[in-house]
Amino acid sequence: MNKNVSALYEIAQKETRKILGLMSGTSLDGLDLALCEISGEGENTVVKIEQFETIDYSEDIKIEIRKVFAKKTIDFQHLVLLNEWIADLHAGMINDCLSKWNIPANEVDLIASHGQTVLHAPKFLHQQEKFPNATLQIGDGDHIAVKTGIITLSDFRQKHVAAGGEGAPLAVYGDYLLFSKKGENRIMLNMGGIANFTYLPASQNAEEVFVTDTGTANTLIDIFTKQFFPEKSYDKDAEIAKSGTVNQELLSELKSNVFFQKSFPKTIGQELFNHDFVNSALVKLSLENISAPDLLASLTRLSAETIAEAVLFVVQNTKTPIEEFTVYMSGGGARNPLLVKWLQELLSCKFEKSDVLGISGDAKEAVLFAVLANETVAGGNYNFGSKKGIPSVTMGKISFPD
Structure with a gap:
């Protein structure tokens, strides 16, 4: 041998x-x-x-x-x-x-x-x-x-x-093997450049497990933070976004992209969520002069709403009240206080950092x-x-x- x-x-x-x-x-x-x-x-x-x-x-x-x-x-x-x-x-x-x-x-x-x-x-x-x-x-x-x-x-x-x-x-494979728990409905939400989550049912039945990308998490926020502030790699503690106001017209235009209408499960990356994705919307709406705080607030809200809508889709299909779910967050987005705040407002369930499960x-x-x-x-x-x-x-x- x-x-x-x-x-x-x-x-x-x-x-x-x-x-x-x-x-x-x-x-x-x-x-x-x-x-x-x-x-x-x-x-x-x-x-x-x-x-x-x-x-x-x-x-x-x-x-x-x-x-x-x-x-x-x-x-x-x-x-x-x-x-x-x-x-x-x-x-x-x-x-x-x-x-x-x-x-x-x-x-x-x-x-x-x-x-x-x-x-x-x-x-x-x-x-x-x-x-x-x-x-x-x-x-x-x-x-x-x-x-x-x-x-x-x-x-x-x-x-x-x-x-x-x-x-x-x-x-999904590691999430199921390491974090599935009898009696608790868990959403393992990872917010890196792209957001994805794994649904781990309280039954621990592998055939009920669900996983999907939801869209952008930090990617667009980081791209435009660097564009406005070349010395910054990301909007630390959402300091810039928190000083801005969400532009609802821009938010609606970004959410109208066909990706968000596509059925779950789905995957995506920066091949879609990039400069052009946002810039084309800004040009279409004559918002080329939007302020950095307003743009970053709008992009943070885009992440929050599309993540929440994807989670709600899965929760509603389980016929279990959302109050009986716990969202365990990881990735850079878990350290974005504005993104987390909006997620907590949009999803009436318990939130924890995934660190509490024993793995950083x-x-x-x-x-x-x-x-x-x-x-x-x-x-x-x-x-x-x-x-x-x-x-x-x-x-x-x-x-x-x-």
């Missing part, structure tokens, strides 16, 4: 596995690294976070990624070069963290690398009948495995697409990919039924270090 296959077999048999989960989102802020000790599999999965670190991307890294990010027309050679370059950068960050944590590479069983999304193209968005849903993440797993000496699982989203999904949201909201997505890797090597027995958007598959390509 090949020694790498033998090593993987031994890892699968272990009572606990040490898995390093990596996540870099569409906000392009940096790389989250969560070193997890995972025991069990499926609904018996138990995770302990041993170390967590976020390494910020330099401005140079952001500039290089933005040359291809969410664009239909790009320099294809640059994309090819980035695939290896991002992997090498991530491998270097891994090695630096392990050294800082004083953990030898041979004590880490697996790396679970999400990679860097550069384009998300569900059929709804590309509108080309003969082509399927598509998504692309770069940062090749072979390069990470070779540079770190650790077996690496990567490219998780392709299996989801191959099995009939749109490649997102993948949080900042680490949650990196942890979820570690859980996906654990399922691929040691589990994969969940069954979400035939529900659209949640294929019951294990994910991730396996790369050996030699």
